[in-house]
Amino acid sequence: MCARRIVDQELSRDRILEEARVLFVTRGYDTLTMRSIAKALGYSHGALYYHFRDKAELFYALVVEDFNYLLSRQKEMLDRAESCGIENLKEIMLEFVRFGMENPHHYEIMFSVRDGELRKYSRTKQAQCMEMFATVVRGVFANGELTPGQLYSMPWILFMSLHGFISYSIHYYQSYEEVESLAMEHVEFLCRNIAAG
Known part of the structure; x- marks a missing residue:
C-alpha cells in the first residue's frame, strides 16, 4: 500500500x-x-x-469550505421560496444568525479575521455571500419603497446589524437557543423599520 x-x-x-x-x-x-x-x-x-502545501493553503481551504456551506444553505432557502418577500428576508436573516452562532469558529474565520493578509482569502467568498443577500433585499423592495441609494446601502446596514448581534453573542459564548427569541425580535425590528421607510 x-x-x-x-x-x-x-x-x-x-x-x-x-x-x-x-x-x-x-x-x-x-x-x-x-x-x-x-x-x-x-x-x-x-x-x-x-x-x-502550506499553512496559507490550509487556511484558504477553510474559508472556501465554510463559505460554500453557508452559500448552499442560503441557496436552498431561496430555492424553496415561492416569491421574494419580507418573510423570505426574515428567514434568511435568522438563518444567518443561526449559522454564525451554531458555527462560531467558522464564522470568526469567515467574517472576523483581523489580519489584512488573511482577509484576502475571504474577500471573494464574502462578496458572493453579500451579493446573494443584497439580491434578496433588493427583490423585496423592488416596488419603489426605497431610493436607489437605499437599495445599495440597505443590505450593508442589515448585514452589519446582524454581524454585531452574532459577534456579541459569540464573544459571550451564548448559544442560538439562548438568544433565539431575541434574534427573532431583532430581525423583526429591522424589517419593520425598513418597511416603515
Missing part, C-alpha cells in the same frame, strides 16, 4: 480542517505552524503536507 493511501486512512483532510479551524480561532494564524497543527492532531507535520 502506498504511503499516500496510508496517510489518507489515518488522517483525513476533513479532520485536519476541523482541528485547524479551532486552532486558528483560539491561537491565531501567526502563532500556528504546520508542525503545531500536526502536533495537536497527534501526527508528524509531514502528514499534513499530503493534503496541503
Whole structure:
C-alpha cells in the first residue's frame, strides 16, 4: 500500500480542517505552524503536507469550505421560496444568525479575521455571500419603497446589524437557543423599520 493511501486512512483532510479551524480561532494564524497543527492532531507535520502545501493553503481551504456551506444553505432557502418577500428576508436573516452562532469558529474565520493578509482569502467568498443577500433585499423592495441609494446601502446596514448581534453573542459564548427569541425580535425590528421607510 502506498504511503499516500496510508496517510489518507489515518488522517483525513476533513479532520485536519476541523482541528485547524479551532486552532486558528483560539491561537491565531501567526502563532500556528504546520508542525503545531500536526502536533495537536497527534501526527508528524509531514502528514499534513499530503493534503496541503502550506499553512496559507490550509487556511484558504477553510474559508472556501465554510463559505460554500453557508452559500448552499442560503441557496436552498431561496430555492424553496415561492416569491421574494419580507418573510423570505426574515428567514434568511435568522438563518444567518443561526449559522454564525451554531458555527462560531467558522464564522470568526469567515467574517472576523483581523489580519489584512488573511482577509484576502475571504474577500471573494464574502462578496458572493453579500451579493446573494443584497439580491434578496433588493427583490423585496423592488416596488419603489426605497431610493436607489437605499437599495445599495440597505443590505450593508442589515448585514452589519446582524454581524454585531452574532459577534456579541459569540464573544459571550451564548448559544442560538439562548438568544433565539431575541434574534427573532431583532430581525423583526429591522424589517419593520425598513418597511416603515
